[in-house]
Amino acid sequence: EPEVTQTPSHQVTQMGQEVILRCVPISNHLYFYWYRQILGQKVEFLVSFYNNEISEKSEIFDDQFSVERPDGSNFTLKIRSTKLEDSAMYFCASRPGLAGPNEQFFGPGTRLTVL
Amino acid sequence: DQQVKQNSPSLSVQEGRISILNCDYTNSMFDYFLWYKKYPAEGPTFLISISSIKDKNEDGRFTVFLNKSAKHLSLHIVPSQPGDSAVYFCAAENLRGGADGLTFGKGTHLIIQP
Numbered sequence: 001e002p003e004v005t006q007t008p009s010h011q012v013t014q015m016g017q018e019v020i021l022r023c024v025p026i027s028n029h030l031y032f033y034w035y036r037q038i039l040g041q042k043v044e045f046l047v048s049f050y051n052n053e054i055s056e057k058s059e060i061f062d063d064q065f066s067v068e069r070p071d072g073s074n075f076t077l078k079i080r081s082t083k084l085e086d087s088a089m090y091f092c093a094s095r096p097g098l099a100g101p102n103e104q105f106f107g108p109g110t111r112l113t114v115l
Numbered sequence: 116d117q118q119v120k121q122n123s124p125s126l127s128v129q130e131g132r133i134s135i136l137n138c139d140y141t142n143s144m145f146d147y148f149l150w151y152k153k154y155p156a157e158g159p160t161f162l163i164s165i166s167s168i169k170d171k172n173e174d175g176r177f178t179v180f181l182n183k184s185a186k187h188l189s190l191h192i193v194p195s196q197p198g199d200s201a202v203y204f205c206a207a208e209n210l211r212g213g214a215d216g217l218t219f220g221k222g223t224h225l226i227i228q229p
Contacts, residue, residue: 004158033216043159043204045216056216091158098210103149104217106158 002026004107006092012113013082021077021110023092032075033093033104034067036060043091049075082114118142119207121220129228134192136223138205141186145207149217150179150190153202162203163190192225200227 005024013019025032034046047057049067066078075094079086089111093104120139128134138148146167151159165172165179165188172179178191192199205220 031215035217042221043206043217043219045218048216058216093158098215103161103164105161106151108156108158 004092004094004105006090006107006110008110009108010111010113012115015084015114016081019079019082019112021079021090021092021112023075023077023107024073025075025092025094026096026105027073029094029096029105031055031095031098031104032067032069033095034077035091035093035106036088037091037109038085038088046077079112082112084114087112087114117220118145119205119218119220121205121223123223124221125224125226127226127228128195130197131194134190134195134199134225134227136190136192136203136205136225138188138190138220139186140188140205140207142207142209142218143186144209144211145218146211147208148179148181148188149206149208150177151204151206151219152199153204153222159204195225195227197227197229200225 007022032049035043037043045058047061048055064080068076089109091109092107095104118141149164150162152162153159163174163177163179165181170181181188202222202224204222206217208217
């Protein structure tokens with residue numbers, strides 16, 4: 001069964017460093033998402049991406065964040081200068097289309113720890 | 116700003132009995148509601164959804180009920196099995212408004228006791 005994959009599973013970085021989190025969405029899906037979950041809190045939407053551009057972003061997704069689909073398979077989230085409060089689980093998700101109810105399929109997550 | 120609320124952080128149910136997980140929302144623009152299940156160290160897994168124009172959707176042991184006037188939905192699992200022990204998230208989206216990002220509740224940790 002096709003699934004969303006994410007690498008790495010755990011990333012440790014120093015405050016102020018840039019990190020890139022990688023995702024491979026399900027191959028025939030058209031919509032891609034990033035979410036995060038700070039420990040003990042709810043899953044929060046960051047950004048959605050369709051047709052090579054951002055379609056929606058939340059207040060969390062400020063100028064420190066960017067997304068890219070550099071080729072036909074990868075979808076990346078870049079954090080330019082990490083802060084302590086960026087420590088969280090980051091989940092990538094994809095869905096085939098918007099004609100509902102097409103659920104979003106989530107990857108296993110990347111745990112980001114900022115020291 | 117909690118547009119989707121799950122007021123019970125945890126719920127303990129005996130195996131074989133019915134589990135009822137509750138969710139309230141404040142945004143009347145939501146047009147789909149979804150339930151996700153999450154095990155530790157894994158991503159959320161889709162369980163069942165319901166359109167805002169329906170009041171019930173059933174899939175095997177899982178049934179979701181929607182009460183639009185009360186802005187309340189619930190997930191019923193019957194009979195509950197040990198493998199159902201997980202965190203359950205209620206989520207909502209507003210596709211008509213062009214907002215396809217999911218808004219999640221904080222989750223309810225369901226524990227099925229043998």
